[in-house]
Amino acid sequence: MLKIENLRCEIDEKEVLKGLNLTINAGEVHAIMGPNGSGKSTLSKVLAGHPDYKVTSGTVKFEINFEDRDLLSMSPDERAREGVFLAFQYPVEVPGVSNITFLRAAFNSVCRHQGVAEMSEEKFRTFLDERAALVDLNPSFLERAVNEGFSGGEKKRNEIVQMAVLSPRLAILDETDSGLDIDSLKVVAGGVNKLKRKENAILMITHYQRLLDYIEPDFVHVLHNGKIVESGDKSLATRLEREGYDWIVQAQP
């Protein structure tokens, strides 16, 4: 579904990704771990199309209707309409725009793109209430301005509600566990698990093994200095938790 080859990218003229390779197939859950500054968040921003990140070489292919498309040539909104979703590490506050207005605009944009009729306001409301229930988000949050005055945990739940509304084919969760207490983490992870389908893939970016106890990955990758330097199954995460990153860092030339 997603094929990243030799991806190099920079921000503010500093190279952050230095030849990254990664392939993700439908139905798979991947986790990317790595020390601070290794390029984890950069990868998520580049895949979502953030304008500040400049790709200098490499390709990212995303399969749409059984055809490989060049993801990097698509605008951020086009990527989202084709099923790429980024759950932000720091969700953005948008004062003056209610959650429901925001979600409806997003949902309708996807509907229009796919040639499906837009949902009536009333129907959308019901649909949205169901989605909010997946992560125990109080429906009153839907009337409030997007993320404004939300606690860290509420913001992360709100990201998962958005994911549930858009049902992406590739969901990238950028440190969705950061700032969550254990109860919130369980709820958020539970929401993500309910959205797992065999047609969809998940890419988790995290510092800690903790999240992986709740959303079980099929593959774990270690990102170091802009490259994936080690890949394995879930046991790799367990080893990292026990031994830290030093043994991998030291093995690098």
Next chain:
Amino acid sequence: MTFLNQAKDHFDRMSSALKLPEQKLRRDMWAKFQDEGFPDFKSERWRYTNLRSVTQADWKIESNSSAAKLPEKWANWCLKWSKHSDVLVCFDGQYRPDLSIVIEARGLQVEAAELKTFDFEVDGFWGLNLSISKSGYSLRVPASTQLERPVFVLNFVSQMNAWSSVFNELVLEPGSSATVFELQVSVDGTFVANDLTLARLKKGAKLDWVRVQDLAQEGFGFSEQVVEVGEAAELNWTQMQAGSELARGSLTAKMLGREAKAHVNGLTFGRSKQHLDQRILMSHEVGETESSQLFKGIFKDRSRGVLNGKIYIAKNAQKVLSNQLNHNLLLSPGAEADTKPELEVYADDVKANHGASVGRLSDEQLFYLQSRGIPKHLAAQILARAFVDDVVLKVENRFVRQALEECIESVLPHFATEMELDS
């Protein structure tokens, strides 16, 4: 015949048919114009708006249009809002009972305005306009009457290349309240539309007044409101300016009795080469009075917005609270927003402050909305709409708020187009 010759001709014919005191009043106004002529940039009041392009063109004084009908679009607008409000129609300034949908039994009294008294200082420009002005609406709400339904006023300008002047009047008797939504629209083309409205809020009266100027982009609109706010009376005034190549609004609120309040808010949407100028004078003539101003502007292309907000606090007018805020969003490098706050304070125990800012759309917010599939131009429209939301929310009546929202929705697509942003 030049415009001024036509105006003279029109004035002579009109005033000779009038009786005192209206005849004298109009003659005084005309004399004022003769003495002073059109104001230029040397006049403090007109410093930011150059009238030359208006006064040097050849306008015709419009002929009578007392039988003309509204275009279907606006006739339907009247019909739609008549379900929730009384609807008044002014056609080229003239109040037209035949096009209006008013049920007077509810307490509202409407007639054509008569220029009988006018005790405000005017300059040459308004001297000319008042001397030749038509009768607009005159609304009166009797004492202790709370109008349940809002009053919608449609001002339609139908004639191209014409100069029109209109005088309106609003009187709220003691203890009464009303909500008025006024929409000014026109045919496509150029013209000069002038309107002056006098409002009197007597003791304890409350007026919520929302005005939308959405004239053709080639038009010229000059608008002046003078409001007397009596003891414990309250004015909530909200304006949206979106039309005209050059528009100039002026609001004066005179707080004449203790506990008088004036809250004024504005939205300005400027694009292409529009010049949109708003003057505000909050005149605290007695103590224990309160005023606030919240103005928001969105400007793109080479448009320019001017806000000249003055707070005047008279000697001995103690315990006055007054503040002014002006926030602007610039969407193009060539757009400009100028704020000129003025404080003229002669009392010592008062609180008066002001603040202003100029910014652009947040890239992080745009990206966040885009990352959810919303095309960039729609994302920009959503954010622009959010920027003005606090002004919209100040409008209490839900039908009036909805009518204002519709006006905003119709203007916003010009501010973030698919062609400009999604390429």
